[in-house]
Amino acid sequence: KQEVTQIPAALSVPEGENLVLNCSFTDSAIYNLQWFRQDPGKGLTSLLLIQSSQREQTSGRLNASLDKSSGRSTLYIAASQPGDSATYLCAVRGTGNQFYFGTGTSLTVIP
Amino acid sequence: EAGVAQSPRYKIIEKRQSVAFWCNPISGHATLYWYQQILGQGPKLLIQFQNNGVVDDSQLPKDRFSAERLKGVDSTLKIQPAKLEDSAVYLCASSFTGRDTEAFFGQGTRLTVV
Numbered sequence: 001k002q003e004v005t006q007i008p009a010a011l012s013v014p015e016g017e018n019l020v021l022n023c024s025f026t027d028s029a030i031y032n033l034q035w036f037r038q039d040p041g042k043g044l045t046s047l048l049l050i051q052s053s054q055r056e057q058t059s060g061r062l063n064a065s066l067d068k069s070s071g072r073s074t075l076y077i078a079a080s081q082p083g084d085s086a087t088y089l090c091a092v093r094g095t096g097n098q099f100y101f102g103t104g105t106s107l108t109v110i111p
Numbered sequence: 112e113a114g115v116a117q118s119p120r121y122k123i124i125e126k127r128q129s130v131a132f133w134c135n136p137i138s139g140h141a142t143l144y145w146y147q148q149i150l151g152q153g154p155k156l157l158i159q160f161q162n163n164g165v166v167d168d169s170q171l172p173k174d175r176f177s178a179e180r181l182k183g184v185d186s187t188l189k190i191q192p193a194k195l196e197d198s199a200v201y202l203c204a205s206s207f208t209g210r211d212t213e214a215f216f217g218q219g220t221r222l223t224v225v
Contacts, residue, residue: 004153031210043117043202044154044216051211089153091214097142098167099204099214101153 002027002094006102013080014110021075021105023090028068031093035064035075038087038104047088048075080109113137115217117203123223129191132220136185136205142166143180144214145188146202154202160186161208193224 003026013019023033032051036044048057048064050073056065063076073090087106091099116135124130136143141162146154157176159167162183171178175194180186190197200219206212 006153032213034214036216041221043115043218044204046213046215049213091154093210093214095210096167097161097206097208097210098156098159099144099154101146101155103151103153
């Protein structure tokens with residue numbers, strides 16, 4: 001069974017810092033990996049989708065990498081802003097089309 | 112493009128009562144998922160539909176939870192009777208079929224069982 005782990009569980013940084021969130025998974029047989037953002041009391045907003053054949057994807061200040069063989073992904077956020085404060089979840093899509101989620105990293109960006 | 116619609120947004124019920132949640136996926140999405148997210152945890156898959164057929168319901172507590180997706184479009188998730196530990200956010204998601212596709216989530220229904 002796929003296990004997804006996210007480290008750290010919580011992170012607090014001053015505004016303007018660059019930061020990295022980590023995601024690891026135990027089964028490398030995946031279709032893709034998706035990073036989501038979740039604001040308190042809200043649903044999940046998709047940030048980036050990386051296919052299993054890709055190494056990275058970029059959107060604005062966000063860059064996600066994938067190393068499928070080692071079961072790792074990182075989400076890099078450049079020049080963090082207070083509006084980036086949220087919980088970030090990674091999810092891997094297994095070959096049965098189901099999504100397995102980590103427990104998330106709660107990010108606080110201090111003005 | 113309209114997103115995944117869920118209702119209600121919030122629900123408070125007493126234990127042993129029943130409750131139902133509704134989800135309307137993005138048009139054309141054959142795959143529909145229901146997830147349960149307990150506070151402080153990541154979402155856990157309850158059930159996955161492909162059109163109107165069940166693909167995976169291995170983590171659905173079938174003694175109290177049921178779900179259906181008649182006509183392969185919208186779906187309902189029911190809990191009867193509810194327990195205190197069912198307090199959570201229930202998320203619906205949908206996607207096209209295929210390995211390269213992205214999942215889209217609704218706003219969720221926050222259930223509080225008292």
